[in-house]
Amino acid sequence: MVSGRAGGVPLGMPAFPRAAEAATGDARLRANLRHATHTIRDKRARAVAELPDWAELRAAGAAVKDRTLRHLDHYLERLEREVTAAGGQVHWAADAAEANRIVTGLVLATGEREVVKVKSMVTQEIGLNAALAEAGIRADETDLAELIVQLGDDLPSHILVPAIHRNRGEIRDIFRARMGDRGRPAPEGLTDDPADLAEAARLHLRTKFLDAKVGISGANFMVAETGTLVVVESEGNGRMCLTLPETLISVVGIEKVVPTWRDLEIFLQLLPRSSTAERMNPYTSMWTGTSDDDGPRAFHLVLLDNGRSDALADTVGRQALRCIRCSACLNVCPVYERAGPGRPCARGRCRGSLPGSGGSPGPGCGTADRRPTARSARPDPFRPPGSRPRPAPRSARSPASPWT
Numbered sequence: 001m002v003s004g005r006a007g008g009v010p011l012g013m014p015a016f017p018r019a020a021e022a023a024t025g026d027a028r029l030r031a032n033l034r035h036a037t038h039t040i041r042d043k044r045a046r047a048v049a050e051l052p053d054w055a056e057l058r059a060a061g062a063a064v065k066d067r068t069l070r071h072l073d074h075y076l077e078r079l080e081r082e083v084t085a086a087g088g089q090v091h092w093a094a095d096a097a098e099a100n101r102i103v104t105g106l107v108l109a110t111g112e113r114e115v116v117k118v119k120s121m122v123t124q125e126i127g128l129n130a131a132l133a134e135a136g137i138r139a140d141e142t143d144l145a146e147l148i149v150q151l152g153d154d155l156p157s158h159i160l161v162p163a164i165h166r167n168r169g170e171i172r173d174i175f176r177a178r179m180g181d182r183g184r185p186a187p188e189g190l191t192d193d194p195a196d197l198a199e200a201a202r203l204h205l206r207t208k209f210l211d212a213k214v215g216i217s218g219a220n221f222m223v224a225e226t227g228t229l230v231v232v233e234s235e236g237n238g239r240m241c242l243t244l245p246e247t248l249i250s251v252v253g254i255e256k257v258v259p260t261w262r263d264l265e266i267f268l269q270l271l272p273r274s275s276t277a278e279r280m281n282p283y284t285s286m287w288t289g290t291s292d293d294d295g296p297r298a299f300h301l302v303l304l305d306n307g308r309s310d311a312l313a314d315t316v317g318r319q320a321l322r323c324i325r326c327s328a329c330l331n332v333c334p335v336y337e338r339a340g341p342g343r344p345c346a347r348g349r350c351r352g353s354l355p356g357s358g359g360s361p362g363p364g365c366g367t368a369d370r371r372p373t374a375r376s377a378r379p380d381p382f383r384p385p386g387s388r389p390r391p392a393p394r395s396a397r398s399p400a401s402p403w404t
Contacts, residue, residue, distance in 0.1 A: 020339040029165055033337055036164045041331040043277035051273070061270050064263045065322040069312060075224040075257045076303065082227025086289020088299040093251075095306050096126035102302050103128060103216065103249055104135045110247050112137075112213045118231060118238040119143035120218030121325055122253050122304060124156055128216070139216065140182065140208050142237040144201050151178040159327035160275050168192040175200050183208060205237065215245035215296070219252045220324070221267060222301075225260045228288045229301070232271060232281040242285050248296040253304050255321040267324060274326035 023029060048054050068075055080090045093099035107115060115132070117123065117139050129139045129150075141150045145163040149156055152174045156162035163171070172192040179186040184204045190196060217238065221230040229250055231238045242248060258264050272278040290299045311317040330336050 023339050032165050032167050037331045037337055047273040047277040061266050069321055075259055079222055079224040079227055079257055083301050086227050088289045088301055091302045093302050093304045099126050099302055099304050100131035106249055106300050107137050107214055110214055114138045115214040115216050116140050116142050116208055116212040116241050118217035118241045119146050122218045122251050142205050142241055159325050171197055179204055209240040209244055212245050214247045215241040217250045219250055219256055221264055222257045223264055224257050226288055228286050231285045234282045236283055239283050239285050243295050245296055247298045249300045251302045254308050271324055271326055274328045
């Protein structure tokens with residue numbers, strides 16, 4: 001689902017054979033991965049075992065996803081209406097280039113040249129940080145693991161734990177060498193104790209949270225019936241980025257919409273146990289539009305297609321749109337454990353959180369086999385002429401349309 005490919009390789013990614021050859025020869029890297037994935041996998045197994053109806057819960061999540069995808073245009077249009085009614089503005093991006101143009105334009109319109117970011121797979125997918133840098137805008141990652149990756153001029157290596165390939169000694173060295181380049185330097189005598197590393201990151205990021213005027217996020221879910229967006233996280237950095245800036249820009253894949261709050265309840269039970277092996281997320285942030293009393297004064301939602309419509313039109317490929325980015329697939333994948341991070345399989349292409357989201361169809365899969373038709377979108381000041389419009393409304397669809 002990534003545009004801007006070269007020879008079928010996602011943005012910023014080396015070819016698999018070349019990257020795997022280097023990774024399999026790195027003993028420390030393989031040891032880091034083996035320890036981390038086995039630890040997460042064992043914790044997840046214990047958390048899942050607490051629920052006697054885990055299989056039924058997964059099936060319910062798959063059914064909600066399948067129903068939503070069959071009527072995706074309806075739920076996206078309802079989401080747009082609700083977000084707009086709550087004071088937000090919705091932008092439609094056909095691909096990565098358009099999404100980057102929209103976000104860059106929105107940031108430049110504020111007059112700011114620095115933004116803080118919540119951990120987001122979709123902004124990594126579209127290469128947003130690089131696009132912002134080309135426009136003279138600095139994007140500061142605030143998730144601890146993403147900060148490590150950014151300071152180390154590295155690539156994320158895991159959906160849930162982007163710096164899983166680094167041990168704490170390497171992290172200490174990165175903080176000592178690079179933290180001062182982007183703000184407050186690491187404390188003198190920084191050790192590799194996890195508490196010391198976390199405190200160094202906290203001190204480094206605190207001024208960024210307090211000074212930032214623009215925040216950029218993704219979203220784990222979007223609730224169509226109220227226009228509410230949801231971010232779940234474990235550190236509290238997301239809450240800071242979502243509430244303190246004056247302008248909030250959220251870039252979200254169109255498959256993240258769920259119809260109702262009752263549907264959201266299912267996924268808020270599935271995601272924490274399957275990803276971090278927790279009964280619930282430490283921080284679950286939800287926001288609907290804007291408010292005069294609290295939070296950002298301007299909210300922009302950028303809905304990203306970037307190949308998702310094409311995946312929906314494929315009877316096998318649409319299974320990928322069920323993915324809730326729990327990363328459980330990576331923790332059991334022998335190729336990932338041995339070939340290392342930074343490969344295409346480590347960037348959300350493997351699916352496994354819901355039944356049928358991996359290699360075989362699950363219950364309730366749709367039967368569409370054609371591409372969706374399209375309509376002209378309303379004028380958007382950040383949309384260039386001739387760009388691809390959003391999915392067709394029901395009145396414009398043919399009886400055989402995959403949106404039915």
